Amino acid sequence: MRDFADRARDADIAVVYYAGHGIEVDGANYLIPVDAKLERDTDVYDEALSLDRVLIAIEPAKKLRLVILDACRDNPFAKDHETHGGLARDRAGASPRSSRPARTC
Numbered sequence: 533m534r535d536f537a538d539r540a541r542d543a544d545i546a547v548v549y550y551a552g553h554g555i556e557v558d559g560a561n562y563l564i565p566v567d568a569k570l571e572r573d574t575d576v577y578d579e580a581l582s583l584d585r586v587l588i589a590i591e592p593a594k595k596l597r598l599v600i601l602d603a604c605r606d607n608p609f610a611k612d613h614e615t616h617g618g619l620a621r622d623r624a625g626a627s628p629r630s631s632r633p634a635r636t637c
Contacts, residue, residue, distance in 0.1 A: 533581065533585060533586070533589055536548075536589050537588070537589035537590075537592075540589055540590050540591075540592050540593045541592040543592075543593050543594070544593065544594045544595040544596070545593055545595055545596040545597075545598075546589075546590035546592075546593035546596070546597050546598070547590075547596075547598045547599075547600070548586055548589075548590060548598070548599045548600070549600045549602075550563050550586075550599075550600070550601050550602065550603060551602040551603070552564060552565075552566065552602075552603055552604075553603060553604055554583075554601065554603030554604065555576060555580070557573055557576045557577075560582060560583075560584065561582070561583035561584075562576050562580035562581060562582055562583065563580060563581045563582075563583060563586070563601075563603065564576075564579070564580050565579070565580065565581065568580055583599075583601075586599060587599065
């Protein structure tokens with residue numbers, strides 16, 4: 533992500549396409565890598581990539597910043613899995629980012 537952010541700094545266009553699993557924990561969205569080991573909800577902080585981090589990485593692009601997410605919205609911690617600190621929520625896996633329409637087209 534650091535390399536991508538460095539390249540976006542000098543770019544006119546920055547595009548991120550993600551297809552895979554996504555999850556929301558404590559109000560924040562995360563993209564889950566294929567090799568993530570998620571045994572409890574707090575593992576998300578160490579094993580997943582924050583969507584906010586992706587948005588920060590594309591921010592410097594001068595003309596177009598585009599993030600395309602094709603992510604499922606199931607939350608494995610919502611009901612049957614171990615949770616810590618009450619972080620897991622009983623709802624869909626990722627929340628829409630309507631609060632930043634200019635950053636996520």
